[in-house]
Amino acid sequence: MSVTAIFALVRKDIHSELRTRYALNALVMFVVVAVATILFALRSDQPTSSVLAGLYWVVVFFTAMSGLSRTFVSEEERGTTMTLQLVATPSTVYFAKLIFNTALTFSLTIAVTALYMAVFSSTFVIQTMSTFLGTVILGSLGFASASTIIAAIVAKANTRATLYPVLSFPVLVVLLMTVMSATTKALDGEPFASALGDFQILIGYFLAMTAGSYLLFEYVWKE
């Protein structure tokens, strides 16, 4: 496992994604559809900050669930898994996919944030920017670390599309509850220090998940 090898794989994933834009287009459309549905349901109601924070991460969760499994499913569908097993060690593959999925999740949160600020211009106001940025960055890392190993598991199963959110949600509950609480604090304008406890959980979650996935990935990948 070397850093150059990892980034070579990340570049390969970015190239193949940009060539088809399959995940990207699907994700963008999913975000638009999900936010539109929320707007239909809310009509002219003014949601509170905790409701908005919840809806924010609901959109991120379900959008990510529709797209993040692509990283492994596409390898299985194109029959490139064997080649990848020959040219790279399992840990190289794992960290490359983790970096790619983190980047995808982070861009997803940016897109959802921009859309929310546009459509909820009076209620979705980020008052503590540092808390919000920390939540989004640490949240994306934790989100990607859990969903990468589960994507690897799901890619080996028959009913991939339906199974992915079913397997991911129980593992992501801790993360979702924490990022929702931290996002509410950022929207309410509470000081950065009040969210430190949430950040500790997010860092611990990311480290535990990544370490566990790193140790277990080989068994999934070689299956």
Next chain:
Amino acid sequence: MFGKNDMNAAKYGSIILITFVLIAGLAIPLSPSPQSWLEFPIIPGLEEKARNILYHVPVAWTTVVAFLVGTFYGFRYLKTKNFDDDIKSVSAAGLGFMFCLLATITGAIWAKFSWGSFWNWDPRETSIFVLLLIYGAYFALRSALETEEKRATLSAVYSIIAGITVPFFVFVMPRIMSGLHPGAKGDPDGAGPVVQFKMSPNMLVIFLLGLLGFTLFFIWLFNLRVRLARLEYQRSAHHS
């Protein structure tokens, strides 16, 4: 794993202990100032409902034991690639699911009468809900995998990944969320996973016997299920 005599000890031990705890827990009267060993103190706010602690907590405890046993054998399967470990892992998971349902139901009924509603999203209620989801996902994953090796390996990995989140529920969530169970944030006795039992000595003895009885009950059922699953596995291997 266990000999026949050990299993008989677990079987009769659990039957005797659980019967004793059921009778003693229901029959011993409450008293405002207990004098003898045959009286329980009245816990304010709980009164007669306090008796459920002798049944609900051992069931919840057994759920955790079953989950740990299932994850342990899943982990061992990854090391040994021996199908017997997968059989043990899935047998423990099946029992864990059953005890998890029982803990949820006994807890919800108790919550209705003590706190006013069946479900309050208290940290521990959230944890047991997530555990139910984990079991549901685990069995959904197993049924989606056709070959035996794949099924055993991937479900073992999933149970370990899910197990990684368990410490967050046990140690972290009760500290940051306020809740109704003892040991939640804001509890005057301190927040944390270990609850200081405010039980009288005689209640504590019955409670510990209940823990032991339900654990033995789990060992007995676990052994039965493993033996049954082994026979089924041998039969299917024989026919194919």
